[in-house]
Amino acid sequence: MARGLELTPRLRRLADWVPLGTRLADIGTDHAYLPVWLVLEGQVASAIASDLRPGPLQRAKETAKTYGTEIDCRLCNGLTCITPDEVDTIVIAGMGGETIAAILSAAPWTAMGHHTLLLQPMTRSEALRLFLMDHGYAIKREALVLDRGTIYPCMEVIAGQMRLSTGQLWGGAFLRQDPLGDTYIIQKIIRLQSAIAGLRHSERPDDYEKADRLREIVTALLSMREEWRHANGPGN
Numbered sequence: 001m002a003r004g005l006e007l008t009p010r011l012r013r014l015a016d017w018v019p020l021g022t023r024l025a026d027i028g029t030d031h032a033y034l035p036v037w038l039v040l041e042g043q044v045a046s047a048i049a050s051d052l053r054p055g056p057l058q059r060a061k062e063t064a065k066t067y068g069t070e071i072d073c074r075l076c077n078g079l080t081c082i083t084p085d086e087v088d089t090i091v092i093a094g095m096g097g098e099t100i101a102a103i104l105s106a107a108p109w110t111a112m113g114h115h116t117l118l119l120q121p122m123t124r125s126e127a128l129r130l131f132l133m134d135h136g137y138a139i140k141r142e143a144l145v146l147d148r149g150t151i152y153p154c155m156e157v158i159a160g161q162m163r164l165s166t167g168q169l170w171g172g173a174f175l176r177q178d179p180l181g182d183t184y185i186i187q188k189i190i191r192l193q194s195a196i197a198g199l200r201h202s203e204r205p206d207d208y209e210k211a212d213r214l215r216e217i218v219t220a221l222l223s224m225r226e227e228w229r230h231a232n233g234p235g236n
């Protein structure tokens with residue numbers, strides 16, 4: 001524990017993936033717990049903590065002061081106040097998958113092969129995986145973390161090419177061996193089934209198509225679940 005500052009399991013997983021001695025930027029930092037913890041642990045060479053809003057940035061400054069750490073606090077949207085050559089590792093955590101995709105889309109230099117991205121979407125992780133696949137990023141590793149009753153995906157992403165199946169877009173890229181993989185897939189299936197049920201009484205042709213598309217995703221997830229059970233069943 002870094003002098004009394006304890007990270008939640010979600011942030012701790014990201015911290016464990018931060019390369020030793022890196023120059024870090026934590027985008028959407030809020031309290032700046034992650035960069036302050038990493039500085040206290042001596043794990044990073046430098047840390048920038050940025051946020052879109054003044055309130056969270058003020059909280060970041062207060063955390064840095066409380067723990068007597070030097071972090072560079074910046075107010076801006078996404079990566080607009082970060083230059084490519086001042087950081088090696090970028091964390092974007094605790095936001096929706098579409099927001100994370102929009103932040104990366106506005107900073108195409110993140111797909112040029114010089115940076116490690118640690119991404120942790122709270123919602124719409126499938127939209128983020130699709131964006132990454134279509135824009136020159138590759139998921140190097142992915143893991144699930146259980147934090148206060150909710151399962152969150154964490155991803156390490158680099159520049160590269162990848163092809164993900166429908167099942168992998170929705171159920172995770174590399175979660176075949178993940179202990180939480182089965183529960184994560186089941187939760188996705190339940191949410192999709194409830195969306196399909198909501199469309200059942202609609203008479204709009206668009207909604208028929210939407211329901212058909214969602215059924216295809218459920219089928220893909222069911223076969224992913226079979227693969228997960230096969231890989232993790234007794235004797236494996």
Ligand SMILES: C[S@@+](CC[C@H](N)C(=O)[O-])C[C@H]1O[C@@H](n2cnc3c(N)ncnc32)[C@H](O)[C@@H]1O
Binds near residue numbers: 028031092095099
């Ligand atoms: C729920 S907090 C997450 C804090 C921390 N990263 C974590 O994972 O625990 C989300 C933060 O992202 C910030 N945020 C949202 N959109 C942003 C953007 N486009 N650029 C920078 N920060 C953003 C919000 O102001 C908020 O402080």
